[in-house]
Amino acid sequence: MANVCPYGCFTHAVVRGIPESFGQRADGGESVEVDVAKAQRQFGVLTGALRQKVGLQLIEIPADPELPESWRIEDIAVIQGDMALITRPFKQQRRAEADAVRRVMNELNLTVVEMGVEEGGSGGATLEGSDVLFTGREFFVGISKHTNHRGAEVLADTFRDFAVSTVPVCGGSRLKNVCSMGGPETIIFSNSEGAKKTQRMMEQLTDHHYDVLTVEEDVAANCVYVRGPAKVDYLLHPTVDECPNSIPAFQKLPDYTLLPTACSEASKLRGALSSFCLLINRKLNYS
Numbered sequence: 001m002a003n004v005c006p007y008g009c010f011t012h013a014v015v016r017g018i019p020e021s022f023g024q025r026a027d028g029g030e031s032v033e034v035d036v037a038k039a040q041r042q043f044g045v046l047t048g049a050l051r052q053k054v055g056l057q058l059i060e061i062p063a064d065p066e067l068p069e070s071w072r073i074e075d076i077a078v079i080q081g082d083m084a085l086i087t088r089p090f091k092q093q094r095r096a097e098a099d100a101v102r103r104v105m106n107e108l109n110l111t112v113v114e115m116g117v118e119e120g121g122s123g124g125a126t127l128e129g130s131d132v133l134f135t136g137r138e139f140f141v142g143i144s145k146h147t148n149h150r151g152a153e154v155l156a157d158t159f160r161d162f163a164v165s166t167v168p169v170c171g172g173s174r175l176k177n178v179c180s181m182g183g184p185e186t187i188i189f190s191n192s193e194g195a196k197k198t199q200r201m202m203e204q205l206t207d208h209h210y211d212v213l214t215v216e217e218d219v220a221a222n223c224v225y226v227r228g229p230a231k232v233d234y235l236l237h238p239t240v241d242e243c244p245n246s247i248p249a250f251q252k253l254p255d256y257t258l259l260p261t262a263c264s265e266a267s268k269l270r271g272a273l274s275s276f277c278l279l280i281n282r283k284l285n286y287s
Contacts, residue, residue: 083159143166170193182213185211188221216245
């Protein structure tokens with residue numbers, strides 16, 4: 001049965017530490033110059049906000065220097081209700097990241113579904129969580145370099161209680177580079193031409209009406225929304241240094257507790273705030 005809780009009701013956040021190899025690519029490609037210590041500090045602020053301000057139970061998987069992209073934990077599972085789909089990242093070298101995530105999902109007594117190994121290498125199903133937007137009503141799956149149609153089909157087969165629509169990713173490397181949830185009925189979109197194109201396609205595919213919050217900077221389109229235990233709306237969003245022209249849009253959200261959270265180092269790697277966490281609700285009657 002579908003989880004009828006409004007979007008944003010979470011109890012746990014699963015994160016994975018920033019390794020010393022942060023900035024390197026899992027496939028051995030050219031690394032990006034980043035400040036690892038700064039990235040680790042920013043990660044600490046993010047996890048502190050989730051635990052101390054929002055009130056989530058935090059589960060932190062230790063950093064693994066052998067898995068330089070493992071901090072992108074959002075990519076490794078798609079979770080809805082009591083079911084967790086372990087994904088299949090595009091880069092084969094990233095697939096070992098699933099082992100630790102799978103253990104945590106089992107410890108939380110979630111039903112774990114595996115995409116499995118398919119024939120054809122990269123020609124088989126690929127799916128990364130940063131290409132998946134769940135609205136509380138339906139899934140949108142971005143078709144990108146990282147996620148293909150077969151991967152979207154596996155997700156649809158796993159979460160059969162929800163409609164699943166595919167949209168090509170325009171103007172960003174992943175769907176959540178151009179949009180994210182800003183509340184139970186609100187989607188945040190970047191003001192870029194690519195994001196506008198993705199928005200129009202999503203509006204054509206859905207039977208639901210969503211409020212839209214448009215932000216000026218691309219980095220501002222990725223936020224983390226959580227409805228706290230006291231029915232407080234929390235929004236973690238990039239800081240004024242990262243998106244000065246988008247802050248007024250966030251301030252228009254009624255009765256929200258805004259939590260500016262720096263993500264500048266991950267942004268250099270096309271990561272975002274949501275990249276760092278898997279959000280889970282283990283109390284399905286929580287509202």
